Amino acid sequence: MDIKVHVRESDADAYVVELGGEIDVYTSPKVKDAITDLIDQGHYNLVINLEKVRYIDSTGLGVLIGGLKRVREHGGTVNLVCTNPQIKKIFDITGLVKIFGIFDDEAGAKKALA
Amino acid sequence: MNALEVGSEHLGTVELRIPSKPEWVAVARLAIAAIANRQPFSVEEIEDLKLAIAEACTLCITQVPGSETIDIICEATTSQLRIEVRDERYRARGAGAGRTASAGDGEGLGIFLIQALMDSLEVNIDPQLGTELVMTKRIGS
Numbered sequence: 580m581d582i583k584v585h586v587r588e589s590d591a592d593a594y595v596v597e598l599g600g601e602i603d604v605y606t607s608p609k610v611k612d613a614i615t616d617l618i619d620q621g622h623y624n625l626v627i628n629l630e631k632v633r634y635i636d637s638t639g640l641g642v643l644i645g646g647l648k649r650v651r652e653h654g655g656t657v658n659l660v661c662t663n664p665q666i667k668k669i670f671d672i673t674g675l676v677k678i679f680g681i682f683d684d685e686a687g688a689k690k691a692l693a
Numbered sequence: 694m695n696a697l698e699v700g701s702e703h704l705g706t707v708e709l710r711i712p713s714k715p716e717w718v719a720v721a722r723l724a725i726a727a728i729a730n731r732q733p734f735s736v737e738e739i740e741d742l743k744l745a746i747a748e749a750c751t752l753c754i755t756q757v758p759g760s761e762t763i764d765i766i767c768e769a770t771t772s773q774l775r776i777e778v779r780d781e782r783y784r785a786r787g788a789g790a791g792r793t794a795s796a797g798d799g800e801g802l803g804i805f806l807i808q809a810l811m812d813s814l815e816v817n818i819d820p821q822l823g824t825e826l827v828m829t830k831r832i833g834s
Contacts, residue, residue, distance in 0.1 A: 636747050636803075
């Protein structure tokens with residue numbers, strides 16, 4: 580079980596959090612730390628790229644929801660990149676498709692932040 | 694063993710005990726995938742089962758912390774997979790303890806996801822007595 584977290588600055592005053600692996604009760608604290616660090620540094624427009632994520636559970640969803648709540652307090656937002664049908668299904672079931680902007684590629688997610 | 698559905702054949706029972714710690718939840722996921730592979734579940738159904746078992750174990754770990762282990766009992770038949778998940782303290786008290794929880798009780802997305810992905814779910818969560826979930830997924834549902 581593993582999780583890879585890579586944070587990089589993007590254009591359009593946004594940061595990209597690229598995740599890979601499995602996000603569950605064990606690995607989600609690492610994801611939470613990365614998102615919290617960015618917000619604490621004053622970065623409120625985030626793209627979280629889930630293309631390389633094979634699995635996410637409710638604790639992972641909770642981390643994403645928590646991040647979205649915090650950036651919205653500062654007028655920012657979180658857009659997701661997700662193409663995995665199983666993960667998209669989880670966002671559908673939970674209704675989170677209505678809360679997050681979910682895009683098929685990073686370019687679209689970044690463009691929507693602008 | 695629970696009563697079989699008419700026309701259903703018992704394939705086997707698998708019992709697994711894992712430490713009640715986050716790093717062991719992935720082992721439960723892998724085990725469920727291996728068991729479900731012995732049945733004619735689709736790839737998508739196996740993914741549903743992996744998420745459901747992980748959510749059940751996560752509830753055991755987070756809702757009533759303090760137990761050392763989690764027991765997982767899987768009964769595979771030709772028509773379904775029935776899974777019991779209970780923590781050590783609940784096991785010690787026996788069935789019938791605790792209360793029945795629902796997605797609206799504040800346990801959050803975990804129970805909601807299990808309800809959405811499985812065909813049946815019974816939940817007992819008690820802060821003193823521990824946690825038990827019994828869930829079933831039918832093949833092709």
